[in-house]
Structure formats: structure tokens, C-alpha cells
Amino acid sequence: MNPRARRFARSLALSLGLATTLAQAQTAGQEDAPATMRVRFDVIFRGVPRYVLTAQANPVSADDRYWRTIALAPLQERVNLDASNLLRGRVDVHLSAWNAIDLTAPGAVDGRVVGDIAVGWARYHRGPWSVWAGRRFVAWGAPGGLHVDGVGAEVRLAEALRVEAIAGRPVTPVYGGLLGGRPGFDGATGAGGLRIGWSHPGALSASVSYLEQWAAGIPARRVAEASFVANPLRWLDLRGTVSWDLLGLGLMQADLDASAWLGRTVELDVGYGHLDPALLIPRWSILSVFVTRTFDEARARLSWRIVPALQVGAEGAAIHYDVAGVEASKAGPAWGGRAEVFARLSSRDRRESLVAIASRRDDGVQRMTLMRLAGSFPLVREVFGAIEGAVALDNDDFSAPRTSWYGRVSMEGPIAVGWRLGGSVDAVRSPIATSELRGMLHLTARYDRQTGASR
Incomplete structure (x- = not known):
């Protein structure tokens, strides 16, 4: 190694050592935090019909020619566990799993029994360093995030500076039945990414990342992505995310928004959005051969809190469509x-x-009017x-x-300490x-x- 490279390596090692020492001093005492588990x-349990496309040789009616109704009675179970500060405050564990079985089916046929681990990962952290392994959802790197089986590491080089890296295989469930997807790995077979973030709460938080599949x-x-949240003034918030496709050399998605308080009761939001669906579709997908429209939207929203319990507002947007080529x-x-x-x-x-x-929505071809009314209220003590109700009118x-x-119509209330029972009945009319x-x-x-009690 030549002297110049040796001096550079020593300077880099010294800088990392000082940053690590500073971060360790800043995190002292965090390992004494109490363990929590939620x-x-x-x-x-649902009773709901499902509709599947069919093609009968001698249909009874036009509806039977195109659709077949299947009555389902799925019983679903979900469990979520979040444990933090285990093993002297150094280990976090997160788990979310589900399964479903159709009670009307005699057995596990035609996709009538499905299940999966949606999230299951553990993180070990000590001082400024942390590593994790398992299945998790990574929110950065690409529009919509990434569901991945893999490993990752993070280091805090300073109070506000973090560097994070991930590597693994994307999870792409296969939907072969009516109850949900089964575990599968079709499509993308690998992914890796790097993210550098800076966080100064109340002033500026920003990050840049690179993700490859x-x-x-x-x-x-x-995909290269940049995002930020800034508060330059007490009454002004700025935020934005921009994602760029480095293979197609195009802007995949962008969202830029500004929120301003005009006094104590009036808030104004303005924003711009861009979406190119063609760049969101992976190149290995058969959907990539279809022609899609690019969306550019300018929007504004004004809300006014007349009294503490009542807020009214209006929002409008202009959308431009474009089809490349x-x-x-x-x-x-x-x-x-x-x-x-x-x-x-709302009450206090x-x-x-x-x-x-x-x-009111209009894409230039079809007009749609949507109206929705929803309310919640206590019935007896803790029973809510x-x-x-909602309606969507096609061309009015x-x-x-x-x-x-x-x-x-729905209702929910406690039946024992830590247990709640609820139910709902829906009436629906749809195009099918x-x-x-x-x-x-x-x-x-x-x-x-943490509190030692159910809730």
C-alpha cells in the first residue's frame, strides 16, 4: 500500500472510531430500558360470496356465462407480536402471521386452506450498531416498499446520520385460491439496497437510497430514491419523495407537498404528483408489455376548523394523462x-x-360521483x-x-378482561x-x- 492510501485508510479508521465512540456515548443508558411485549x-369469521370468471357451454343466463358465484365461510386467525428491549435491551422481535380455512369446503382443496407469515424478524442492537434477519417490510428504496426475506445492518455514525443496508429475496405470494395468497417466490429472485439518512427532528429529515432487484x-x-421532511417555519411543513428508474432512465413516481397554517384554524395543502405505471412493473412481469398512461396531478386542499368539534374543507385536482409513443x-x-x-x-x-x-371524478371518458357517510358512537359503556354508507354513481x-x-352496521364491545367481540352486517350492490x-x-x-395486564 502506498503512503497516500495508508494515510487515507488511517484517517478513515480514525473518523469511524470517533463517530462510533460519540454514538456509544449518546446511546448510554438505552440498554437499561424495560422490556416490553405486546x-x-x-x-x-365471514359469510361472503366470491365471484370467479367462468365459461359454460350452455349458460342459463348471461350472468352464468361470465361469472360463477361461490359461497364461502372463511375462518381467519391473525396473531401479532412486538417485543422490544429483550436480553438486556439488545434484542427486538416482531411477528405477524395468519391462516384461513373455508368451513364450507370438505378439505384443503382448491386453495381453501391458506396461511403465511407476513412478518417475522429479529433485530440485535448494541450501541450504534444493529443487525437483523428474517422476513420484514422495508419501506424505503422503491415506490410501495419491499417485502423481503433477508438480512440487514444499520450503523449510526453521528447523532443524526444513519447508514443502512439490506440484502435478500423478495416475497411474491401466489394467489391461486379465493382466500388469499400462499407463500411463493415467483418473479424477482434477489434484491439489495443501501440507504443514508439524516434526521434532525423539527427541522429537517432527509434520505437517499438505492435498491436493485x-x-x-x-x-x-x-431505483434511486430521495425523500425529505422539512419545517423551515413554524407554520410551514414541506415533504417530498422522488423515485427514479435507473434502467429505464425515467421518473417513476414523485410526490411533493407543502402544508401551511393560515392562522389557528385554517390549513392549506398544495402538492404535485407524478406516476408512470410502466416503470413500476418489473421487467420480468408479463404486464410490462401493456401500454400504460402517465399521470401528472396538481392538487390543493383547504380545511377550516370552525369550532374544536367541527372541521370542513374542500379539495381539487387537475390531472394530465400521457401515453408515451x-x-x-x-x-x-x-x-x-x-x-x-x-x-x-367529533366529540372532545x-x-x-x-x-x-x-x-366528483372525471378522467375525460367517464364521470363518477361518490358520496360517503360514516359515524361511530357509544351504545352502553364500552360498547360502541x-x-x-357509500354510493358511487356512474355518470350520475x-x-x-x-x-x-x-x-x-357494526358493533363492538368487551366480553372479558383483554377480550373484545364485534360484528358487522353489510348490504352491497356492485357491477357483478x-x-x-x-x-x-x-x-x-x-x-x-409492560403494564402486566390485558387491555
């Missing part, structure tokens, strides 16, 4: 928009609430009830084939079903080890 268990040794996606005369309408008004009413203790929303026509609506009735029962248990 567990939630849910049992959900490949299939059969062929790069399928290379297609003449404007053949690409369809270039402009669309949406407009929305809303009102929210948040035990009673009412939300009303009316929205809720009602919800109640009798149009695409017009849909639904209504829901002229009318149907759905039901659901759910049982939930929660336990918090």
Missing part, C-alpha cells in the same frame, strides 16, 4: 380532474364522530356502534351498470352482484407485558 390475537441474474429494477389523437383524453368537499364532527373525547364526503345514473353502493348480504364476526385479544 400481543394481539384476532379470530374473524434481479431475476435469473438479470437486473429487473434499479402514442399520438395524442389516439391516446384518449389528455385531461381529467376531481373535486371533493368534506365535513368531520373522540368517542363520537361523524364524517361526510362528496367527491358504527354505521357507514342510479340505474347504470357500474353504479355501486354499500351499507354497514345486483344485491348481496355479507356478515362478519371478530374476536380480539390484546396483552401488554
Whole structure:
């Protein structure tokens, strides 16, 4: 090694050593934090029809020609566990798993029994260093995040500076049945990424990252992403995320927003969004051969809290559509928009609430009006009830084939310490079903080890 390289290596080692020592001093005492464990268990039973495409040789009606109704009675179980500061404050464990079985089926046929571990990973941290392994969801690196089986490491070089790296295999469930996806690894076979983040709460948080995915040794996606949250003034918040495809050399997705308080009761939000669906689809996917439209949206939202319990507002957006490589005369309408008004009413203790929303959307081809009303309220002590209704009018026509609506009545309350029982009944009308009735029962248990009691 030449003298210049040797001096550089010594300087780098000294800098890392000083940064590590500083970070260790800043994290002193964190290992004495008490261990916590939170567990939630849910049992959900539904009675709901499912619709599958079919092609009968001699259909009884036009509906039978295209759709076949299958009555399902799925029983689902979900468990979530979050444990922190185990083994003298150095280990965290997170687990989320589910399974479902159709009680109307005689056995595990036709995908009637499914299950999976959605999240299951453990993290070991000591001072400024931490490593993890397992299945988890990584929120950075690509639009929509990444569900991966892999390993990762993170180091805090200074109070606000962090460096994180991951490597593994993306989880791509296969949906071969009606109850949900089964574990699968079709598609992308590998992924790796690096993220550098700076965090100064109340002033500026920013990060840059690089993520690469490949299939059969062929790069399928290379994404560079930058995001930030800034508070330059007490009344102004800025935030944004930009994702760039390094393979297709194009802007995949961008969201830039600014929020300003105009006094104590009025808030103004303005933003810009860009989305290119073609760049979001991996190159190994058969969907990549289809032509898609690029969206550019400018939006604004104004809300006014008239009194502490009542908030009203309006939102509007103009959307521009573009199809790359297609003449404007053949690409369809270039402009669309949406407009929305809303009102929210809530009690001071948040035990009673009412939300009303009316929205108008137009993509240049079809107009849709949406209206929604939802409310929740206490019935008896800790027993709560809720009602919800919504309608979507196709071209403002109640009798149009695409017009849909639904209504829901639900109730939930405690039945024992740490246990809650709830249920709901839905009435639905959709383009597939002229009318149907759905039901659901759910049982939930929660336990918090830190307080030593169920809740």
C-alpha cells in the first residue's frame, strides 16, 4: 500500500472510531430500558360470496356465462407480536402471521386452506450498531416498499446520520385460491439496497437510497430514491419523495407537498404528483408489455376548523394523462380532474364522530360521483356502534351498470378482561352482484407485558 492510501485508510479508521465512540456515548443508558411485549390475537369469521370468471357451454343466463358465484365461510386467525428491549435491551422481535380455512369446503382443496407469515424478524442492537434477519417490510428504496426475506445492518455514525443496508429475496405470494395468497417466490429472485439518512427532528429529515432487484441474474429494477421532511417555519411543513428508474432512465413516481397554517384554524395543502405505471412493473412481469398512461396531478386542499368539534374543507385536482409513443389523437383524453368537499364532527373525547364526503371524478371518458357517510358512537359503556354508507354513481345514473353502493352496521364491545367481540352486517350492490348480504364476526385479544395486564 502506498503512503497516500495508508494515510487515507488511517484517517478513515480514525473518523469511524470517533463517530462510533460519540454514538456509544449518546446511546448510554438505552440498554437499561424495560422490556416490553405486546400481543394481539384476532379470530374473524365471514359469510361472503366470491365471484370467479367462468365459461359454460350452455349458460342459463348471461350472468352464468361470465361469472360463477361461490359461497364461502372463511375462518381467519391473525396473531401479532412486538417485543422490544429483550436480553438486556439488545434484542427486538416482531411477528405477524395468519391462516384461513373455508368451513364450507370438505378439505384443503382448491386453495381453501391458506396461511403465511407476513412478518417475522429479529433485530440485535448494541450501541450504534444493529443487525437483523428474517422476513420484514422495508419501506424505503422503491415506490410501495419491499417485502423481503433477508438480512440487514444499520450503523449510526453521528447523532443524526444513519447508514443502512439490506440484502435478500423478495416475497411474491401466489394467489391461486379465493382466500388469499400462499407463500411463493415467483418473479424477482434477489434484491439489495443501501440507504443514508439524516434526521434532525423539527427541522429537517432527509434520505437517499438505492435498491436493485434481479431475476435469473438479470437486473429487473434499479431505483434511486430521495425523500425529505422539512419545517423551515413554524407554520410551514414541506415533504417530498422522488423515485427514479435507473434502467429505464425515467421518473417513476414523485410526490411533493407543502402544508401551511393560515392562522389557528385554517390549513392549506398544495402538492404535485407524478406516476408512470410502466416503470413500476418489473421487467420480468408479463404486464410490462401493456401500454400504460402517465399521470401528472396538481392538487390543493383547504380545511377550516370552525369550532374544536367541527372541521370542513374542500379539495381539487387537475390531472394530465400521457401515453408515451402514442399520438395524442389516439391516446384518449389528455385531461381529467376531481373535486371533493368534506365535513368531520367529533366529540372532545373522540368517542363520537361523524364524517361526510362528496367527491366528483372525471378522467375525460367517464364521470363518477361518490358520496360517503360514516359515524361511530357509544351504545352502553364500552360498547360502541358504527354505521357507514357509500354510493358511487356512474355518470350520475342510479340505474347504470357500474353504479355501486354499500351499507354497514357494526358493533363492538368487551366480553372479558383483554377480550373484545364485534360484528358487522353489510348490504352491497356492485357491477357483478345486483344485491348481496355479507356478515362478519371478530374476536380480539390484546396483552401488554409492560403494564402486566390485558387491555
